[in-house]
Amino acid sequence: MIDVENLKLEELLAIAVRAEMDAKETYARMADSVDNFVLKDRLRFLSAEEEKHRQIFTGILKRKFPNSSVKIPESGEVPLPDVKFDDEMVNISEVLQQAMDAEMAAHEFYAAMRDKAEDEEMKKILDYLSSAEMGHYYLLETEIKAVKYAELFDNYNEMMHVGP
Amino acid sequence: MIDVENLKLEELLAIAVRAEMDAKETYARMADSVDNFVLKDRLRFLSAEEEKHRQIFTGILKRKFPNSSVKIPESGEVPLPDVKFDDEMVNISEVLQQAMDAEMAAHEFYAAMRDKAEDEEMKKILDYLSSAEMGHYYLLETEIKAVKYAELFDNYNEMMHVGP
Numbered sequence: 070m071i072d073v074e075n076l077k078l079e080e081l082l083a084i085a086v087r088a089e090m091d092a093k094e095t096y097a098r099m100a101d102s103v104d105n106f107v108l109k110d111r112l113r114f115l116s117a118e119e120e121k122h123r124q125i126f127t128g129i130l131k132r133k134f135p136n137s138s139v140k141i142p143e144s145g146e147v148p149l150p151d152v153k154f155d156d157e158m159v160n161i162s163e164v165l166q167q168a169m170d171a172e173m174a175a176h177e178f179y180a181a182m183r184d185k186a187e188d189e190e191m192k193k194i195l196d197y198l199s200s201a202e203m204g205h206y207y208l209l210e211t212e213i214k215a216v217k218y219a220e221l222f223d224n225y226n227e228m229m230h231v232g233p
Numbered sequence: 234m235i236d237v238e239n240l241k242l243e244e245l246l247a248i249a250v251r252a253e254m255d256a257k258e259t260y261a262r263m264a265d266s267v268d269n270f271v272l273k274d275r276l277r278f279l280s281a282e283e284e285k286h287r288q289i290f291t292g293i294l295k296r297k298f299p300n301s302s303v304k305i306p307e308s309g310e311v312p313l314p315d316v317k318f319d320d321e322m323v324n325i326s327e328v329l330q331q332a333m334d335a336e337m338a339a340h341e342f343y344a345a346m347r348d349k350a351e352d353e354e355m356k357k358i359l360d361y362l363s364s365a366e367m368g369h370y371y372l373l374e375t376e377i378k379a380v381k382y383a384e385l386f387d388n389y390n391e392m393m394h395v396g397p
Contacts, residue, residue, distance in 0.1 A: 125386070132388075190385055197378040204371035211368045214361040221354055222289070224296075 070148050070174055073181040078191075079134040081182050082126055087142045088149050088175060089123035092116075095152045095168070102158040105219070111212055115205055122198055129191060149174050162213050169209045176202040234312050234338055237345040242355075243298040245346050246290055251306045252313050252339060253287035256280075259316045259332070266322040269383070275376055279369055286362055293355060313338050326377050333373045340366040 071084060096116035100109050130137060150171045154164040176199050183195035215222070235248060260280035264273050294301060314335045318328040340363050347359035379386070 190388075193378075193382045194385055197375065197382055200371065200375040200378055204368065204375045207364065207368035207371050211361065211364040214357075214364055218357045218361055221358055224354075 070150075071178055071181075073178070073185055077139075078182070078186060079130065079137045079139045081178075081185075082130045082134070083139045083141050084147055084149075085126045085179070085182070086123055086130065087144065087147050088178070089119045089126060090141075091144055091147065092119040092171065092175070093123060095171075098156070099152075099154070099158070099164065099168070102154070102156045103161060105216070108161075108212055108216065111208065115208070118201065118205065122201065125194060125198065129194065133188065133191065149178065161216050165209050165213045165216070169206055169213075172202045172206040172209065176200075176206065234314075235342055235345075237342070237349055241303075242346070242350060243294065243301045243303045245342075245349075246294045246298070247303045247305050248311055248313075249290045249343070249346070250287055250294065251308065251311050252342070253283045253290060254305075255308055255311065256283040256335065256339070257287060259335075262320070263316075263318070263322065263328065263332070266318070266320045267325060269380070272325070272376055272380065275372065279372070282365065282369065286365065289358060289362065293358065297352065297355065313342065325380050329373050329377045329380070333370055333377075336366045336370040336373060340364075340370065 071081070073081060076084075093116050096112045096119060100112035100116060103109050103112065130139075150167065152164065152167040152171055154167075158164055179195050179199035179202065183192050183199060186192045186195060235245070237245060240248075257280050260276045260283060264276035264280060267273050267276065294303075314331065316328065316331040316335055318331075322328055343359050343363035343366065347356050347363060350356045350359060
């Protein structure tokens with residue numbers, strides 16, 4: 070996907086900033102589009118997480134490359150999987166699956182950057198960010214199952230109100 | 234750990250109820266013990282999640298085994314990894330690591346129950362719960378790194394306030 074080997078670290082960081090900006094927007098738009106309030110809340114949480122990641126990447130760029138002239142790429146220029154959906158979100162599971170693919174790609178991208186970085190501080194932060202995206206991947210996997218089995222859960226919740 | 238093969242499904246469900254009760258309490262106590270407000274918030278989230286799981290397991294027990302005389306075991310009787318800590322939480326990473334082990338054990342326990350269950354509905358719910366614990370596992374892994382590298386993040390946050 071991203072040519073981690075041949076791009077400079079500051080270029081990779083700029084790509085990561087854009088990736089996080091897009092991810093934040095995508096989750097925010099998904100959150101606006103779904104009715105299920107638990108899923109809405111989860112998607113808002115993910116959006117806020119990606120905003121924190123953007124801030125961290127922006128911070129690294131400024132701190133480690135204070136004189137960099139590298140520009141943050143535009144949305145379409147980042148070779149990472151896109152999450153495509155219209156605002157009706159007809160097939161929520163399918164959209165969540167795309168988001169899972171994007172998280173896995175981000176996880177792998179940051180792990181490759183971590184391995185390339187020589188600065189111990191940067192390695193650690195990239196290691197953290199790589200783990201965080203893996204966490205998102207499994208959160209989304211769980212939400213897909215929650216959406217698929219929603220009716221079953223409703224049945225059990227009903228039962229809860231009947232019991233002692 | 235738990236003899237999934239030889240115990241009856243209703244006995245396994247009762248063990249799961251106790252496991253979730255204990256997990257809820259453990260995360261709540263951990264949340265009370267830490268100062269870091271991000272980690273506190275994450276631990277409260279996990280505690281609320283485990284409470285939801287307890288409700289689901291209780292619901293399954295009532296619905297599928299309405300005449301069951303199986304008792305919910307006491308805390309010490311459940312053969313799942315324990316999370317041990319005093320309220321000072323001197324070594325937060327080590328406590329979070331214990332919690333990761335407990336999540337992985339719960340993940341495996343519910344997956345084994347899913348494979349044993351013949352009821353399609355129950356299989357699906359156990360599949361969801363198994364995924365959810367895996368999600369917690371990676372959330373905790375990320376928090377361990379956040380705790381370990383906390384000083385680095387503080388540095389970057391500082392830089393954030395300096396930049397344009």
